[in-house]
Amino acid sequence: MSGGFIARQGFRFQDLFLLSKVLEHIAAGDEQHRDEMVFGIESPRPDSDEKDWDVLILQEETQQVMEVKRGAINKDDRRDFWLSIRAELIQAGDRHEQVIPILVTNAENEPAVINEWRELSNLQDINPRYQGVEVSRVDNVDQLIQQALYWLTVATHSDNQSKTPLGNQIEHSIAIQALNRFRLKEVQESELVNQIEDKLGYLAYGPDPHSLLKQLEGFINQKATTENEVKRCFTISELVREVQLLDIYLHQDPEAIRLIRKIIDELTSVCIGGWRHQFEGAHGMTRQEISIVQPALVPITRSSEKFNQILLGEAGQGKSYSLFQIYNEFASRVEQYRVYPPLQADSIVADIEANTSRVQQAFRIICGLAALQGQYSLFLIDSLDHLPKDKRDIIGDLLRTCGEHSRFCAIVSCRQVDWDDTPVLKERLERWSKVHLEQWNANLVRRVISKAGIEREITPSIVTFLQIPLYLDLFLRTFARGLDEDVPDTFLYKAWFTS
Known part of the structure; x- marks a missing residue:
């Protein structure tokens, strides 16, 4: 891949966020285990066909499924998010504890209910007595939990007005565990590019992080838009093979x-x-x-x-x-x-x-x-x-x-x-x-002297001397300021008054 770059209009926040996570993993420096982590863009989990997640980060013991929202997150978005998590937990079966739900938001465009999302992200031991209730609006974290549990454990096909498949209901205890694993990541969109280029400068020691970033975005764009969903996932080794600039950066003395x-x-x-x-x-x-x-x-x-x-x-x-x-x-x-x-x-x-x-x-x-x-x-x-x-x-x-x-x-x-x-x-x-290099033209020297406000006639011998630009510069610094000022006692000064 030589460097073609086509921006995915409206999706750059998502792509840059994924790149930032990839670079964090590269920065860890464990080359031996580098490919134990798999990244995905607009991709389903490998053992699931339920949803194309905005971002996936897959390891042996964890599968981070991420919804990336640049702008608003309304009631329908919350419903779709929890229904997607419900489907993934069902598909995961006995490995449901590996599924980690993550919501990524643009911190510069705070969505509604952001404070409640923050509180939920900080909870690690949610009271199992919470029950699923479909609330009309969310004003506190308790209501956010109740709404989440409703779509995870209670809602039936007749309740679902979403395009997201409903699937079976899941056990209440499994839903509580999933909520305990939920994390919110708030990212400053305007800082993403600078942060990534800083990381590239550190990781790659390269002269032009901007060019490397363009190549990386081109790679992510190709992955996101391929019709083959399997190819929307990649390892760092594949990224390095495709993005030659990064390959050069990472394998040097x-x-x-x-x-x-x-x-x-x-x-x-x-x-x-x-x-x-x-x-x-x-x-x-x-x-x-x-x-x-x-x-x-x-x-x-x-x-x-x-x-x-x-x-x-x-x-x-x-x-x-x-x-x-x-x-x-x-x-x-x-x-x-x-x-x-x-x-x-x-x-x-x-x-x-x-x-x-x-x-x-x-x-x-x-x-x-x-x-x-x-x-x-x-x-x-x-x-x-x-x-x-x-x-x-x-x-x-x-x-x-x-x-x-x-x-x-x-x-x-x-x-x-x-x-x-x-x-x-x-x-x-x-x-x-x-x-x-040649000496300056004599007529040019005279024009420069005249433009500096020196009207006195300059002898040909001095003009010849001043055709060397350093001497012309010294001459002007000495005499163009006005003769009432103190001037250095130099050969130029003497030449001026004895010519």
């Missing part, structure tokens, strides 16, 4: 999983947070569109296939900011690329040195997950030049190996002089495409 989390949660968040602080808002005095200042990068941002690129430039030419712009360009193209915010090259070297094969495995897992969704994994790695020579070779080995994966893409930045000074790195990545 824990240390490789730890690295995935580090790459995704720690390293990238630190890097992207620092870059946003540096490049966005008031700090971005000279920020220009990538198509204006570095047109050679435009074909990269429009790519729809696999690629691996080396981004080369001199100090101050905007390598980091160009990577940040590329990240923003790709971040919205989720159908084709899953982009991992820029990593600083030195942040992963220690892990590579400790266990290169494990780091490679972590990257392969990430690429495998993307491949299942028809995506490429795009990694942005900044500042190879910040590393000593021997450390650059380590990164080069990793990138060369990972780069052979059909779904691995990367853009790596390095100063030209350091690239030229690392022959082993150049050899490792000789097949990668190279893009050289």
